[in-house]
Amino acid sequence: MAVVLPFDPVAEVSAAPSIEGIVTLVRADMERVNALILSRTGSDVTMIPxxxxHLISSGGKRLRPMLTLATxxxxxxxxxxxxxxxxxxxxMHTATLLHDDVVDxxxxxxxxxxxxxxxxNEASVLVGDFLLGQAFRMMIEVGNLTALDILSTAAVVIAEGEVAQLAAxxxxxxxxxxYLAVIRGKTAELFAAACEVGxxxxxxxxxxxxACRSYGMNLGIAFQLIDDALDYGGSGADLGKNVGDDxxxxKITLPIVLAFRRGDEEERAFWRRCLERGEIAEGDLERAIALLAGHKTIADTVERARHxxxxxxxxxxxxxxxxxRSALIDVVDFCVSRAH
Amino acid sequence: MAVVLPFDPVAEVSAAPSIEGIVTLVRADMERVNALILSRTGSDVTMIPxxxxHLISSGGKRLRPMLTLATxxxxxxxxxxxxxxxxxxxxMHTATLLHDDVVDxxxxxxxxxxxxxxxxNEASVLVGDFLLGQAFRMMIEVGNLTALDILSTAAVVIAEGEVAQLAAxxxxxxxxxxYLAVIRGKTAELFAAACEVGxxxxxxxxxxxxACRSYGMNLGIAFQLIDDALDYGGSGADLGKNVGDDxxxxKITLPIVLAFRRGDEEERAFWRRCLERGEIAEGDLERAIALLAGHKTIADTVERARHxxxxxxxxxxxxxxxxxRSALIDVVDFCVSRAH
Structure with missing residues (x-):
């Protein structure tokens, strides 16, 4: 006698999205990626490895290389x-992080x-340069000129996005x-390139x-939007950084852009004092978080990410x-759901 | 009646070596290089150009690109x-300078x-990254995988040399x-790569x-040795930087390495105080220059450069x-003679 399992759409929808699908799918290849990462950070100059x-072993999800393997x-x-x-x-991602930490x-x-x-700072700048050089060497070993063009263009666009962020x-x-132009450059471009080379x-x-480029680009934008929402919403322990760093x-991120537009003149004066003049006093972060909540700008940033x-x-x-394809779709749901 | 011009070997030898030969030889192509440099520093993000x-138009000799054209x-x-x-x-060179200024x-x-x-510092780091990315894009447009391999390897070796210098x-x-291992990496490798891709x-x-790689590598070593000698010997106006920066x-450069070995214990204590502990008082630079002169280490650094x-x-x-070939040989004589 067959057992009839009831279909429960609520249970299916409410299961927390995860990246287990992509992790399982690319596990064997990721072991080779990790071995390569380890061997290509080697150098007789001991400060380099x-x-x-220090950064590579600190438990990033390695989402970007998994996207290349999956696509x-x-x-x-x-x-x-x-x-x-x-x-x-x-x-490329690790080099960017090392340089970002110096910039920020x-x-x-x-x-x-x-x-x-x-x-x-010196070591972070130079080891970033080393890793960027090693990234290009590995690409060149593959010998696909179109992939080389995509990834080197990404390196340029990322730097442009970072400078645009600095200027803004x-x-x-x-x-x-x-804001969107900045995050397309500084974050989404590498997701797009990682997916396009597949x-x-x-x-x-x-x-x-x-299609793969569009998937990566939009995923990257959603990822950064959630990151920017989390900067005002998560807990320090979850994020691996302090709440309120931005x-x-x-940093003018979307929650701020929206709050500035939705606020009154007194509120705009507050944002100008804190963000433009950098005059931040005790209690200002709390007030900022309250204003963002009052104008629902965190929730709407998450909504934009969903889009x-x-x-x-x-x-x-x-x-x-x-x-x-299912695993790649789960990655999107996982990234967007990080905000909860 | 023919005019007999007397042969005057002294006049020929004593003529100041110059880079006029290579400048004339590659003039037409260098105009195209300069146009390309101008167009590829363009960006909608105005801070980038x-x-x-600022740096590119500040009158560097553009020796390295001339070497590529000449070889x-x-x-x-x-x-x-x-x-x-x-x-x-x-x-690549400009990116390195931007990052070096931050490091130093x-x-x-x-x-x-x-x-x-x-x-x-932020802009210097990021615009350096932008230029490095643009460098790779241009190389990839050429589409020669061996040249790509040589130049990307150079990027890695340069960064290694810079980190080694930091560690030392x-x-x-x-x-x-x-010291030689450091300058081979941080300076001579790019000369070598610039000459090898020809x-x-x-x-x-x-x-x-x-042969071209060896020419570039040894020229680069000589160039850096002279640079290090000039740091204690030239005038600020000539150098475009201040005497005694190193x-x-x-910075432990060859004039110091030699003086430390040739000096007595009291002198070594002086070098340790100034260079290791950074305790530099009024008159210490003058004493350093006097010690280097007394031990003839500037002259011997120039001798090593000649080798x-x-x-x-x-x-x-x-x-x-x-x-x-003559123009390339003149470049060597010009570089070594900068010390006078």
Missing amino acids: EVAQ ADLCGYQGEGDVKLAASVEF DSEMRRGKLAARMLWG AKNTATSEDD PVLAGRPKLEQA FREG YGAMAKDALGIFPAGPT | EVAQ ADLCGYQGEGDVKLAASVEF DSEMRRGKLAARMLWG AKNTATSEDD PVLAGRPKLEQA FREG YGAMAKDALGIFPAGPT
């Missing part, structure tokens, strides 16, 4: 190049002291469009390259259903 | 790729305020070999690639005599 390993898999790629490109993507004067990164606090820093006149390696048509640094997440998921619609 | 142009010419290269690779080499806390560069003094900073136990583009055999930063310069010139012996 020390600094690099290559989605496109039926059979070769070895995806492992090297995935490691290159992670090195950050003290913490992933719940540990930032490398620059232990080895100084402390400027409360920043619009939502300005179909490129597999020799798939432009349509599929564009506030203290005068980009939906675009990311729809972009994959041209690929056949299957475990890889 | 501002920072990049390509020496090897009979007829294509267009050398212009892009030359611009890439200059971008430099206030001056080429007689102007360092970019970081005008736009901050303020350490008076640094040996001449340690024959690679021209599809010349390994022997000629190795001393104040605790590497001779190796560089001999490396070109496998190429036929002609204006290009």
Whole structure:
């Protein structure tokens, strides 16, 4: 006698989204990526592996290299190049983090002291350069000129996005469009490139390259929006950094952009004093969080993230259903749900 | 009636060596390199061209890109790729300078305020990253995988050399070999790569690639040795930086390595106090310069430079005599003679 299992849509929807699907899917290849990361941070100059390993071993999710492996898999790629490109993507990301910490004067990164606090800004700048160079070497070993073009263009666009963020820093006149342009560059471009090289390696048509790129770009935007919401909403322990870092640094993120527009003149004077002039007193962070909550700008930032997440998921619609596509869709839900 | 011009060997030898030969030889191509440099520093993010142009327009000799053009010419290269690779080499160099100024806390560069003094360390780090990315994009456009391998490896080796210098900073136990390993990485590797890609583009055999690489490597070592000698010997106006910068930063260069070994215990205590502990008082720079002079370590640093310069010139012996080879040899004499 067959057992009839009742269909429970509520249980299915309420299960916490996770990245277990993609983790399982790419596990074997990620072991090779991790071995490559370890070997390519090696150097006779002992400070290099020390600094690099401090950050690399600090428990990032390695989402970006997993995306390269998964999109290559989605496109039926059979070769070895995806492992090297995935490691290159992670090195580009790590180099960016090392340089960002110097640019932002950050003290913490992933719940540990930032490398620059232990080895100084000098080492963070130079080891970042080393990792960026190693990233290019690995890409070149793969020898695919289109993939090289995509990833080197990403390196340029990321730097442009970071400089644009610097130029917009402390400027409360920043619009939502300005903000979007910054995060497309500084964050989403690497997600897009990481996903685009998968179909490129597999020799798939432009349509599929564009679909994977769109998935990565929109996922990256959603990811950064949630990150910016979490900066005012999560707990220090969960985030691996302190709540209110963006506030203290005068970073104009979407929760602020919206609150500035929705607030009255007194509130705008508050934002200008804290973010433009950097005059932050006891209790100001609490007031900022209360204003963001009052104007529902954290909730709406999450809503905006959902929008980009939906675009990311729809972009994959041209690929056949299957475990890889499902795993990539779960990644979007996981990223958006981090805000809760 | 024919006019007999007397042969005057003294006049020929005593003529100040110059880089006029190479400048004339590559003038047409350098105009294209300069146009490319200008166009590839462009960005909608206006801070990028501002920072990049500040340094690029500050009158460096652009020796490295000229070397790429000249070695390509020496090897009979007829294509267009050398212009892009030359611009890439200059971008790699400029990126390194921007990052170096941050690492060294430099206030001056080429007689102007360092970019970081005008736009901050953040901009110097990020615009450096932008230029490095643009360098890779240009190389990739050329599409020669061997040249890509050489230049990306150089990027890694340069960063390693810079970190090695950082690790050796303020350490008076640094040996001449340690010092040489550092300058091979941080300076000579880019000269070597700039020269090696010429024959690679021209599809010349390994022997000629190795010869051009050796020329560049030894020229680069000589160049840095002279630079380090000049730091204690030139005038601020000539150098575009302040005399004694290396001393104040605790940099252990060859004049110091030799003076430490040739000095007595009292002198070593002086070097340790100034360079290791950074306790520099009024008159200490003058004493340092007097000690270096007393032990003839500036003169001997120049002698060592002559040795590497001779190796560089001999490396070109496998190429036929002609204006290009002569121009490259003049570059060596010019670099070594800067010390006077």
